[in-house]
Amino acid sequence: MNQSPEARIVQREIVVLILLCAASVVGFLATRSAAAANRARRIEDATFWYDRGQRDLAAGRTTEGIADLRRAIALDRDNRTYHLGLARALADDHQDDAARRILIGVRETSPEDPAVNLQLARLDAHRGDWTSAVRYYQNALYGLWTGDATAPRRQIRIELIKDLLAHDQRARALSEVLVLSNNLPDDATSRLVVAQLLVDAGEPARALDEFRRVLRVDQRNAAALAGAGAAAFQAGDYSTAHRYLHSAGSLSADASEIRAVTDMVLTRDPLQARLSLRDRQERAVQNVNRAVELLAECRASQSSGRLTSQVVDSLEAEAGAMTRNLTLKALRQSPETLDQAVDLVYRIARQTVDVCAAATPLDRALLIIGRRHEAERQ
């Protein structure tokens, strides 16, 4: 059994290597366990800092809140909630660039995260980079959602439409509204939202259709009645607007204003169909008188702006002459005088309303009447 010295050396080396390998395995397991425990503790600490940061932010201590959120991220770098929280806090603190950098960093690891894309969209919309904002909104809409994404997607699309409208992107907004209307449940609330967005997008006729769909189910729906009235008013259908607005009951201040203007349009238009000549003459005289009052207000006001006294004098002279011509006899001989009276009132209203004094519903009605007949003439 006597081994040679060389064999003994080889045997010893093998034993040492086996022992070293065993030590490495044990060391690996021990280190991994220690690292896992440490990681768990860091995550716990990160939660503490995140919660404290949120409390600080809620209490208005922005600087402290942001510092706490940064500590949370340093301890748990993979937690996207912390990154999003910090980005939101920075954006609220007007540090848009810093917020954007954080979001871009998170997006590199999860490009289809809807929350990240949505925040980026809001930041870009805020800084006026509209192309980029729309791209991020689209990424958010078609991102990877967990659970039922219908409601949040709808909210994002509505937000996108509102932003598009705010930036005068009506055509694009309209196409998004149409997509939205196709994906909405057929209930009153959803239809009213779509209808209002159509009004805002400058599509009152389509909006009126949506309001009517609601009213077919619920004739007494006040919001639908008011909305339909406003949509009809925008579409130039004053009779319909009058009908809906008077059925709506209590109205908001804006809707009340629209109702008042609608009433004036319907009661002060001298060229309206099925009126006697006397009625036409009375309406025309009343309107010219109001035009003269507007000129007087301008003369008294210091803020007449571009309206010079010569112009006022000239218009007053025209109005005086028109008043004298607006007799029944004269109107029978030359009915076109009524057209001239409407035109004169429109010219005076255009130059004075909102320049010399705040417009009354009657003034707005006079402008609408004048504009409508001018369009008819053309």
Place this chain on the structure above:
Amino acid sequence: MKSVAAPLQQLRLREHQLFLALTIVVGVLAGLAAVLFTVAIDRVTRLLFGLDPTGMRLFLVPILVSLLTGILLARVFPDVRGSGVPQTEAAYHLRDGLIPGRVPLGKFLTGVLCIASGHSMGREGPSVQIGAGLASVVGQWVSLPPKRIRDLVPVGAAGALAAAFNTPVAAVLFALEEIIGDMNASLLGSTVVASVAAVVVERSILGNEPLFRVPAYHLQHPAELLAYAGLGVAGGILSLIFCKGLLSVRRGFLALPVWTRTWQPAVGGLLIGAMLIVAPQVMGVGYEYVDQALNGGLVLRTMALLCALKIVATTVSYSSGNAGGIFAPTLYIGAMAGGAVGTLVHQFAPFPTAEPGAYALVGMGALFAGIIRAPMTSVFMIFEITQDYQILVPLMVANLLSFFISRRFQPTPVYHALLHQDHVHLPSSAPAIRPAAWTAADVMSDDVAFFPEAMSVDELWRMSQHTAPAEFLIGTRERLIGIVKPQHLASAMESGRASEPIRSLVVDRMVHTHEDHPSDVVLERLAQTHGLLPVMARDDAQHLVGVVTMGNILQFMRHRRAEGRAMTTDEAAESAASSG
């Protein structure tokens, strides 16, 4: 001959195989040690400071823990102070890679305590020493030949650094560039294997996470290179300030009596504690703040302030003798300086520029190149961190400028200068153009006289009248204080300083040589003396191993010529006999 060659070949083959196996094992062990070191620092920091420390706790913890580490460093582990990189270099170059087992253990313990107690120091330097120490211990345990033990040292260092920083390529380059001092070293393969093994271990435990998360930065405009060049200049100046400050403050601490060494770390702890109350961001490694600077999370004023405070804090922590590295502080200072410069450039440059984070990134590289003096490692390290080619050109511009400025005004690299302060002189890494005819060891003699430092000028003067040596060696063989030149002695006598101790005449900078210095270096240095050139040990530059005089050289040459002539005669006789 055949019967001897076969087993020899087999033996050599077995040694290669064993070395390869050990390289992998050392890589794994070094990686595990580096990960455990990182985790331990994190845990102990949390333990010592809690989650949300009060000002009092920030102040007291560094002081109290430094009292304990001071005792450990002075009495139990005296060879683990400071970074660990210079000690590893010394072990590799001067001690055949022999590192005692207590070194990795002591470095781990004291490193964890020092860094976790708030000292502004890095974990990479200690990791390097721990990895190298483990490698050496394993080599000694397996009874490898001395050369192989020595070879394992940079292998362990590369593994540890790769795991500590998650940058395997930079770790290999660092081992070659800094530890070995030769980019063409034959150990390239072994360091790569160990580095890969360590990184595999590290990633399987901590995940494949880069140390810093950095967005992709690009050069926005060609003129921006000028801004990066400016950053390189600023980096070079800051490197100089840091190196010179560190060396001079450390010189001050080293000049204090030896018994104070136990308490010096606590003095550092006191200053650090005071600083932490004002700026807790300078605590420990500080990578979370580097990450913020890289991602544009800090404002100009904060970055400028942290840059200045970190320089002071690291100088204090290191100089007072605590255990920890300057690798991480270097990156921290660079990130803050770069971020500050970047913010200014971003605000005022008339051309489009990258975000300040890009400058913070390049600043890290610039300071690393300027302080550590490893420009290749620096470039690859930043590249591995960012994984972005776009930043390479600005990085190289800034790195080279910083490197050249630092080298111009501080010729000795900081790690070597730190070793000089400990009286350790590493051999030059410059390759020899041709083999030397002889070295200092061949010609030196150890027949020298020493004069005690307490001797008076008058006594030495009287003795010199009889002996008349070229120069006087003051001190003992083990602790040479310096040299006194005859003309200094004469002028002291003339100026009435006869009663003063002779140590008052000792010249500060003593021209000396080392045993391995070749003939040209010896002759050049001998010409700077009055005829007596001391030969000092490399691992203890106060220990005199011999002296060289012109007489020694002439005697050696005569002896060699005689030997040559005798050899020629023998050869001629042999030739005549064979032909006959």
